[in-house]
Amino acid sequence: MKQLYVGGYGDGIVTVGEGLTPAPSPSFLAAHPSLPVLYAAGELGEGVLLSYATGGGLRETGRRPSGGDSPCHVAVHPSGTLLAAANYGDGVASLHRLDDEGRFTGEPILLPHTGSGPHPDRQQGPHAHQCVFHEDVLHVSDLGTDEIRRYTLTGEALEPVRLAPGMGPRHLVFTPGGRVYVAGELDGTLRAYDSSGWRELWQAPASAADGVNFPSHLDAAHGRLYLLNRGPNTLSVFTEDGDKLAEVPSGGDWPRHFAVDGATLWIANQKSGTVDAFTLEGEAPVPTGESIEVKSPACVLPV
Template identity: 65%
Template sequence: MKALISETLASVNELIATVNHKKDPIVKLYIGGYGPGIFTVGGELTRVASPSFLAAHPTLPVLYAAGELERGWLTAYTTQGALSPLDERPSEGDSPCHVAVHPSGSLLAAANYGDGTASLHRLDERGAFTGDPIVLRHVGSGPDIDRQAGPHAHQCVFHDDVLHVADLGTDEIRRYRLDGAPLDPITLAPGSGPRHLAFDGDRLYVAGELDGTVTLVEGERRTVVPASRDSGQNFPSHLQLDGDFVYVANRGPNTVSVLRAADLSPVAEVPSGGDWPRHFAITGDRLYVANQNSGEVIVFTLKDGVPEPAGQAYEVPSPACVLPV
């Protein structure tokens, strides 16, 4: 069953729609992307431009959006009632594609894919931006001349009070202290193109967009497996840990793979329900998959860790991020 969408704005680049979400009333779901804008599941209409990624403040009713424009922007919204603009500022780079908030709620990090710059932004007691940003520039390249001519910051993750930046262009997980001081990077296989990552204590899991793999990093040891059992071309996108399993979305095969976190052995691989699964989110026993090219978010139920179709879908033009709050 596909939910109905209310559209009230003429500009495709500045539309937010509201979806009536009846089966999960306790979950508020935000969907960002490259088409119309943010879709608020169970909310009301507001405006935003090109919000390719979203993040929530850990303690305040504040939502952050990365405006993936040539001159990137970051926007903060209050979420009590309808989304209401709180603050905005430049992302300090080109084409920001990811934002993350430190667990303390005091910092926001942004990854700018276009020029590889990452940035740190202090947040005040309201969740608004304060002070000057810390700009983290980088240089380097990889063996793929089409995709790795320079750095491409793709994701920011805070772990153990260190900022980790997945750099698709340099095959590194860049590392910084919270004051911006650089630490030694974690190097990955040349041409792997690290896109998204997740931690489980000292264990690091990385989705390689360019070589179609998942890598488990344990100190100097690397365990590398194909992200999909499909023999065709694969460009893994998002990776997430949940319990004993690692989930990864596969663009090309259009599947979601389930791997055992302990050793990356395969558990299952299921169709994503659409074309080009760019992102997904897990909350409770629900999995929401954003299929970018087919314009829909498909809902799955997790049974013993394996996704099964729940019979729900939301029509959302070019979805790129799903955020349950």
């Protein structure tokens, strides 16, 4: 089994089986694509980014400002030369160069934004929620402006993609078939687009449960789409054509993030303080019975 790391709103980063490494509100984690280096977003009002050497525990190797308020997501370019961060509080995205050892180097590139949306409480300004590198373009989902912001790797702004008003895009994923899928946190939808022109292909409710739903993490694995639902506390499974295959309980309260490791799917249930394992061997995910207690988990990362 790979090493399992858990970040969140507790006291630090948990290395399962090894212990806790103190860190300031490390709500999201990302791994370097080729080096034994881990990155964390410290979700504070004055946000911080941290780097760690892995193996035999975590050893902090770098720390710098995230460039904004409350960073909630980080991503590393496949080349290993750039790290992007999304600051939810003020909507600033940022790019940070990485050297040959995966350490921060040079000055950051700050990518502020303006705009708003129709939701009276959640869209009064920009809220960058996720950074995704695809075909050497940085895509930033902005919950506050109903946009997918786009930038070159040097920070030049490209034309943003404007999505349905009030959708509140949170997380997105590109698939090899030329499609991109976006979870709407504010309207409770999953939407599919043609990734070349962003033409909407279909939309579906993220959950069939009654009541308010705040979809969280979305990803693709094994030719399927997996989407977490906060409120209903479920995991939904869709085909890439929009057929719903299953919706199962997440194993806890307020599922914020998941990660797939082969035939195992791990869910970080934030409010119940557990990371719960599911097997993906059948059409519907099935709990394995393995549950790890972690204070306020927000991200799980097998490396």
